[in-house]
Amino acid sequence: MNIRIEHQCPNYQSYRAARVKxxxxxxxxxxxVIDADLPIDSQEWQIGVIVGPSGSGKTSIGREFGPLYDPAWPKNLPVIDAITPDGPFDPVPAALSAVGLGSVPAWLRPYHVLSMGEQFRATLARLVCEAPRLAVLDEFSSVVDRQIAQVGAGAFSKAWRRTGGQVVLLSCHYDILDWIKPDWVYDTADQSFQRGWHRRRPEIKVEIRQAAQRDYAVFEExxxxxxxxMVAATHYTAWVGDEAVAHVAFATRPGMVEARACRLVVxxxxxxxxxxMRFLNAVCDMWLAGENRYGLPLRTLFHTSHPGLAAALRRDPRWTQVSAMLAGGNKTKSAATLAASAAKAGVKFSGGSGFGGHFRAVQGFRYMGDSCE
Known part of the structure; x- marks a missing residue:
């Protein structure tokens, strides 16, 4: 693919213009004048990156592939409704989770009130859901801090490759390339072309530490x-360097027959x-090996109604799904049980309470470890 672009404006002859000359x-x-040689026609590819300093012609070259992806976001709809509104529901939360926007409250807000990092990931999720045959995304990762940019780039790369489409990313940052692992890279700084990206994605070293119940406070929101x-539980946090990045709590089920994990937050x-997932699986392995305060080897049961997390658990061969419930428990029955318990204890039951009744698909999974691979 040979590209030649010529941009021209008036040749100004003012005093200051003449003096600068x-x-x-x-x-x-x-x-x-921009000349670029991108030998990509003879190969299959899904992700290409045009990288280089500002003003070096990235956007002009990108427009030769097609119009820039710049969707309009409605101001009166939350992002969960604004993304493929006529399509099925499940792919939308799955895409939001896949690109790293797993904070569910953010899904319920309009795009314009989100933070810059959330807007960046919401746009990536929308692109994944719409999955056009070819897309060109300008200023990729330019408006967010470098950690969010790198992690978001890696998450988008994995999600996009499942769509089968082609995307050209335009960026002035080289630090995302190891995370994206593109099929080709064109550098406008020296007009060089590279097929594939052979460096490994940077390793994230995670350390697991036991924590106190009060440490959940920073993760709760x-x-x-x-x-x-979670009460009567053993709490764990995952650390990357000196930063706490994830939390989970473990307790035992009645009879000490297995463990129960809850409050997984990243x-x-x-x-x-x-x-x-790495963090959750590692702690599950610890409990399966008897590395807990009870000294018992216990499998772990985990429930979630988060569609993205449920999908990830189904993909992991170390987990097996054991239950799925569309709606919560009978709230009236729960209230009757609470009233009977109050009467037995000799206290007055005020009524109006009870658990269940939510319309939430709670799915249960059991950690089997490497034995089910």
Whole structure:
């Protein structure tokens, strides 16, 4: 693919323009010519990156592939409704989770009130859901801090490759390339072309530490359900360097027959990096090996209604699904049980309470370890 682009504007002859030409020995600045050779026609590819400094022609070259992806977002709809509104529901939360926007409250807000990092990931999720045959995305990762940019780039790369489409990413940052692992890269700084990206994606070293119940407080607002800390549990946090990035709590089920894991939370800037599943599986392995305060080898039962997490658990061969419930328990029956318990204890039951009744697909999984591979 040979590209030649010529941009031209008036050749200004003002005093200041003439003086600049004289001072810096520049004959003209009204014409820009860009030549680029991208030998991509003979190969299959899904992700290409045009990288280079600002003003080096990335956007101009990108437009030769097609129009820039710049969707309009409605101001009166939350992002969960704004993304493929006429399509099925399940792919939308799955895409939001896949690109690292796993904070469910953010799904219920309009695009324009989200943070820059959330907007970046929401746009990636929308692109994944719409899955056009070819897309060109300008200023990729330019408006977010580098950690979110790198993790988000890696998450998008994995999600996009499942669509089968082609995308050209335009960026002035080289630090995302190891995370994207593109099929080709064109560098506008030196007009060089590279087929494939052979460096490995950077390794995220995660350390697991036992934590106190109070340590859940910093994670609580990022959990997709509003729930208090898990009582009578052993709490764990995942650390990357000196930063706490994830939390989970473990307790035993009645009879000490197996463990139960709850309150899995990954901090927003680390969502999509695969940290959550690695962390959960590692703690499950510890309990399966008897590395717990009971000294018992116990399998772990885990329930979630988060569609993205449920999909990830189904894909992992170390987990097996054991239950699925579309709606919650009978709230009237629960209230009757609470009333009977109150009467037995000799206290007055005020009524109006009870658990269940939610319309939430709670799915249960059991950790089997490597034995089910």
């Amino acid at each position: 004289s001072l810096f020995n520049v004959e003209q600045g009204h014409k820009v 990022h959990h997709y359900l509003k729930l208090p800390p 901090m927003p800037e680390w969502q999509g990096a695969g940290v959550g």
